[in-house]
Amino acid sequence: MSENTIHETPNTKRKKLLIGFTLIVIIIGVLVSLYWFMYASHFVSTDNAYTAVETAQITPAIDGTIREILVTDTQSVKAGDILVKIDPIDTKSQLDQAKANLDSAIRRVQGYIANDGNLQAQITAKEADAKRVLAQLQASQADKDKAAIDLKRREALIGSGSVSQDELTLIQNAYTTAKSNFEALQATSLEIGANLKAAQYAKKINDALIQGTTEESHPEVLAARAKLDQAEIDFNRTIIKSPIDGIVSKRYVQLGQRVQQGMNLLSVVPITKIHVDANFKEVQLPKVNVGQKAIVYSDLYGKHVIYHGIVEGFSGGTGAAFSAIPAQNATGNWIKVVQRIPVRIQLDEDELKEHPLRVGLSMNVEIDTTTNSRKE
Known part of the structure; x- marks a missing residue:
């Protein structure tokens, strides 16, 4: 037996290594492709998401002088709790x-x-x-x-x-x-x-x-009674109550201040009604529909606290379209930029009660496009 048959030449060994590496790359590529097509392609995610809520703006329905303020910023209130009292003398x-x-x-x-x-x-x-x-x-x-x-x-x-x-x-x-x-x-x-x-x-x-x-x-009695009813309503409006459960925020009103009808006194933020506005790229949304399930976590608590949400709706336009100075795409210097569309994610109230969020927090959202959905 010759020495060449016993010992492989460097070229042969290099070819075998190259073939082996190529096979490994091909296998990894096949596995990644299978993972993508069978699982990962069914999910879209973004970290460009923030918590939001429809806050209750507390404004007086009558003119008057503030006689008493019963709440402060960050205080929790229930629907029906008295927030502010206006002097009822008038x-x-x-x-x-x-x-x-x-x-x-x-x-x-x-x-x-x-x-x-x-x-x-x-x-x-x-x-x-x-x-x-x-x-x-x-x-x-x-x-x-x-x-x-x-x-x-x-x-x-x-x-x-x-x-x-x-x-x-x-x-x-x-x-x-x-x-x-x-x-x-x-x-x-x-x-x-x-x-x-x-x-x-x-x-x-x-x-x-x-x-x-x-x-x-x-008619004279009805007119007088209507004025009496309005006077009773105005009298009751001297006591301003919270319309919802929430947290008092942005309290502008001060004791003794003369306020006018419609003036902003404070806000009540219903933290158990918080939702997430997730700004997805337009290329991510072809398979996203209302009703699909989403997994959400915040930078506040990290990945160990998971919120389960549902796609509730889509914004009527992109964020750029509603900006103070919309983009002028009809110019000679136009450069295409992928736009983002806000998607509203409804969160589970029980999970929000267990781990409360605040408005404006950074969130991470992942939507499963294979779950049940309904077309808008």
């Missing part, structure tokens, strides 16, 4: 005035209703007077006509001497009296008619004030 005065106005309106409407009966009684009485005077006027007309006939007859006989001058004078006086009585009754009838029309007109005006209403449903 609203108390308005409330008392509104109560007095309502009482006056009720009494005024009661007067309308009572006056309606009084006016109806007046109309009835004047109608009776009109009938009575009409009967008297008819009788007086008959007396006047009779007196006129008697006078005419006596005047015809005066020349023959059948009627004395004294008798004629008496007949003339009787006619004059009958005529005067008739004219007086005519005037009385006109007066009663005018008074009746005035009472009917007054009744019509009063009817317009109360027609179709009751004491409780009268």
